[in-house]
Amino acid sequence: MGMKNYPPEFxxxxxxxxxxxxxxxxxxxxxxxxxxxxxxxxxIRAARAERGEPGR
Structure with missing residues (x-):
């Protein structure tokens, strides 16, 4: 199955x-x-990294 592209807003x-x-x-x-x-x-990981939050 191919990868889907989702809009950034989604x-x-x-x-x-x-x-x-x-x-x-x-x-x-x-x-x-x-x-x-x-x-x-x-x-979720990417959003937390963007905000500079430590990984969990």
Whole structure:
């Protein structure tokens, strides 16, 4: 399966949705959005790195 290109706004919104829901799981949010958990996990890591947050 080929890689999909998602608009930057979608990526930002997906990360914001995950971060705004305490107790939410990456897998749950990803399933709601129709993307893989690994894709969302990568976007979260990238967003945290952009903000200079330490990795978890």
């Amino acid at each position: 990526k930002r919104d997906a990360v914001a949705l995950y971060e705004s829901r305490p107790g939410a799981t990456i897998a749950g949010i990803a399933a709601d959005l129709g993307i893989s958990a690994e894709t969302l996990r990568n976007w």
